[in-house]
Amino acid sequence: MLKGIDLIFGLNLQNPMIATSILEISAKAYRQNIKYIRSEIGPEPVISAVVKGNAYGHGISQIVEIAEKAGVRHFSTFSSDEALEVFQHSKKGSQIMILGMLYLEELEELIRKGISFYVFDFERLEAAIAVSKAIQIPAKMHIEVETGFHRTGFDWKFRERLALKLIENSSFITLEGLCTHYAGAESVSNFVRVKKQIASYHEFKDFFLGHGLAFNKFHTACSAATLIFPETIMDMVRIGIAGYGFWPTKETYFAKLQDLPKNNKNPLRRLITWKSTVMSLKDVKMGEFVGYGNSYMALTDIKMAIYQLVTVMDLAVS
Template identity: 45%
Template structure:
């Protein structure tokens, strides 16, 4: 292989996760697969066709460039929805290709109307309302103007949805804030309906809200992290598992990140390893040099803290992680050879290295660590 590491994406694990999620939401709620951030690091081009083959019929991305990558990757037509950035110059492309998109300010609504009129084709929009996240969304004070604009542009704007996003459904400490958002959302939806604006879909729930607030499922849920096999937070997992007789995690991680031993090095007791003096050999040591460093998404914060799997055994990272490499202690792992498989993330034998363990060591979130995996690491589909 030309590359120094590669990522495996498990088809059976994804099918398991989608089946589990659909079991929670039931047959009458649509599942939108959120694949922003390069499918949370898993690779849009590799993940999306796999998800479509597993029964996904609706995808959500953040930006127009992600939508374009998705459009080029899928073998069959599907529904695409842009939740965030789309420049005015990209609206014509989006509308022409039947791509749905969030509208959260008057400028985008007016521009979409102009472009739709020019094309003689309706723009499929989802009105995002502000309920307390204070990020994007029409303020309640802007709703009357928004309603007037929608009514006046009814020939060119198709109201596909009304939506909002919750500010921290993964933690109970945000419970009151979430409930206030739910109340605000309901109120604003009713205001739209009183003006004869009835959206095709209502949607508010992310992974955490899907589990913690079943009343927020509405017509569709937008699921990111859980389809990849990760819980939004330990608290969300505890909440779910406490209600189950069988205390087993129903999700399966679909990602394995692997490399190999590039070289083997013997170091004498007392010698420093790598840059600086952060690690001094406490004994004669044998090291495996692994050709993955912070340029490849393996955080420098894991220097002297991280670990990998070699021959099914945990091997500690020693010394400072380099741009393109790291050193790991294999002194107590017999018969390690050059080119030996190294698991950076995932399972080998009976051992596993989880993203959560990375997060605990480097103070990064699951989401952050996954999305930092470079796009040019090959992603391979496995059973």
């Protein structure tokens, strides 16, 4: 019994020979997904690989390595700790952008490392300006505007105050981006709402440009927006789910289906394969039940393989 516990938490995690399950992450599948996204967006826009949530569960360090080999040099994280993990594993020159959480005390380190971050309220804006002034390094900011997602982003009513702050402090700010996020771009039923959000983003953009503010990149599109609303592509797309081989929804897949190559219907490939070791084989007769709570009934005579579900995992990159 103790031995079993040791197997899960102990030494053997280091030993793939003893792991009973292996998660394989396919670099080839990732390249294919990026190739497909590239074919959709054309040669110019930057692809930012969204590696939030430990790269949607695939592992930040593994995905950063795979993505860089596939030519991706821009990464989006949720938080500063993820950004620092990307920083540690990425090549010099790769860009890192924090979409969400950071502590103001971390600003100095992030600015010194050249990590860019979303700015969606005056507290973060003012804190970043103060740090930039103190260390004489401009902060790389993405100004996020609220267009209908209602998560983060400056409201329209703050545009004058915001523009003034950005102009007054222009020597301490690198305006890396003007951005927003669409609510429900993955569902056709939100068509009108997304179109309204796009229009609202353009109002912000025109307003800031009218005030002489220049941004390095305009970026708004996640996977679904990239695939379904091509006008949202602009200078950069932030690709999460599609990079990992999933369509954002069935609707997005069906919407694209007719444009896809005939003999190769689905261009997106899953990255993960779970391989496990069969522990035992058993014959089960038709009508017999299997498992806790009799959760499965054999509809015919079957041969069943039993493998270990809660297990030691080894992560392999192929």
